[in-house]
Amino acid sequence: MTERPPARAAEAAPEPPAASAVDAAPAERPPVLSVRGLSVRFLLPGGRRIAAVTDARFDVAPGECLVLIGESGCGKSVLASALLGLLPANAQTSGGALLGELDLLTAGEPTLARTVRGRRVGLIPQSPAAHLTPVRTIRSQMEETVAQLTGVRGRAALRSAAERAAARAGFPRDHLDRHPHELSGGLAQRAATALALIGDAPLLLADEPTTGLDRDLVDHTVDELRRHIDADRALLMITHDLAAAERIADRVAVMYAGRIVELTGADTFFGSPGPRHPYSRGLLEALPDRSFTPIPGLPPELGGLPDGCAFAARCDRATDACTALPPFTGPVACHHPLPAPTPEDLRA
Numbered sequence: 001m002t003e004r005p006p007a008r009a010a011e012a013a014p015e016p017p018a019a020s021a022v023d024a025a026p027a028e029r030p031p032v033l034s035v036r037g038l039s040v041r042f043l044l045p046g047g048r049r050i051a052a053v054t055d056a057r058f059d060v061a062p063g064e065c066l067v068l069i070g071e072s073g074c075g076k077s078v079l080a081s082a083l084l085g086l087l088p089a090n091a092q093t094s095g096g097a098l099l100g101e102l103d104l105l106t107a108g109e110p111t112l113a114r115t116v117r118g119r120r121v122g123l124i125p126q127s128p129a130a131h132l133t134p135v136r137t138i139r140s141q142m143e144e145t146v147a148q149l150t151g152v153r154g155r156a157a158l159r160s161a162a163e164r165a166a167a168r169a170g171f172p173r174d175h176l177d178r179h180p181h182e183l184s185g186g187l188a189q190r191a192a193t194a195l196a197l198i199g200d201a202p203l204l205l206a207d208e209p210t211t212g213l214d215r216d217l218v219d220h221t222v223d224e225l226r227r228h229i230d231a232d233r234a235l236l237m238i239t240h241d242l243a244a245a246e247r248i249a250d251r252v253a254v255m256y257a258g259r260i261v262e263l264t265g266a267d268t269f270f271g272s273p274g275p276r277h278p279y280s281r282g283l284l285e286a287l288p289d290r291s292f293t294p295i296p297g298l299p300p301e302l303g304g305l306p307d308g309c310a311f312a313a314r315c316d317r318a319t320d321a322c323t324a325l326p327p328f329t330g331p332v333a334c335h336h337p338l339p340a341p342t343p344e345d346l347r348a
């Protein structure tokens with residue numbers, strides 16, 4: 001296990017009052033990122049609207065890793081793309097996302113391109129191959145990024161800085177002169193990770209950074225990302241890999257059908273008594289080393305969500321109350337959450 005920052009130790013403290021529990025990051029210093037009521041709608045021909053993200057609220061504190069999990073299509077990547085101004089033209093965003101004083105949602109493209117992407121927010125994109133320039137070698141892309149984002153100058157210095165960056169992400173030096181199409185998915189993933197780490201940005205957004213890697217490399221990548229955030233910087237990581245999440249997370253946010261339905265400490269989530277939202281519990285129980293029972297049914301269409309709890313149709317705890325939208329109470333948005341931890345659980 002990697003060393004944890006102080007943020008995680010704060011988990012054992014009694015829960016803060018309900019109203020602040022969702023919003024407040026554990027540390028007292030100002031958050032690196034503060035997302036408030038972020039919603040994204042895609043407008044489709046014929047007037048259809050896809051509610052990809054609805055009313056997301058969370059902070060990411062300095063030194064903290066917040067991991068965002070949830071089934072495919074629930075809005076995780078759209079949320080990350082919204083933060084970097086990378087959504088297509090048919091997307092409408094509302095709410096706020098403060099990076100220090102800068103609202104990422106209203107900052108114009110020149111600001112995002114010149115001062116945010118790479119410098120203040122590093123991105124490991126979900127499809128790294130698509131983000132690498134096809135006609136140039138990985139070495140030249142690394143050297144260019146080093147030149148753009150750091151003070152390193154001169155051919156020899158750039159060359160060795162690029163090689164150091166590659167090594168950080170476990171990218172083999174003897175593959176640096178290859179083009180992106182000559183790389184496996186796992187190697188393209190490592191190249192993208194290396195590129196995202198170069199600027200030492202205060203916030204790293206990592207969208208499925210371990211896809212295509214075998215277990216050893218997953219651990220290596222996750223530990224490297226953890227090292228990046230230990231000195232004041234923060235990480236928002238999206239993943240399907242709950243083992244990787246457990247290894248790195250301070251807190252876990254669970255998304256379902258565009259909404260964050262639970263936001264809780266990693267120790268609580270992966271330990272005892274576990275998450276409180278039935279959906280979060282279902283995700284954990286689906287793991288092979290738990291009960292290996294998949295959640296029945298499928299997530300709803302984001303173009304036609306019910307008015308109430310979107311998980312109710314798949315939930316064995318649902319009642320008539322679930323036709324109304326559950327508010328966030330403490331760490332969870334559910335009318336019938338699993339029991340809260342007892343004082344004994346908190347001491348364990």
Ligand SMILES: Nc1ncnc2c1ncn2[C@@H]1O[C@H](COP(=O)(O)OP(=O)(O)OP(=O)(O)O)[C@@H](O)[C@H]1O
Pocket residue numbers: 042050052070071072073074075076077078079088090126302
């Ligand atoms: N340009 C677009 N136009 C319309 N709908 C879109 C567009 N881009 C994404 N969506 C929809 O937004 C929803 C959320 O997509 P997103 O990629 O964020 O899911 P995800 O949680 O990252 O899934 P995965 O785990 O598979 O990466 C999906 O239903 C997707 O179809």
Ligand code: NI
Pocket residue numbers: 076077078126207
């Ligand atoms: Ni995604």
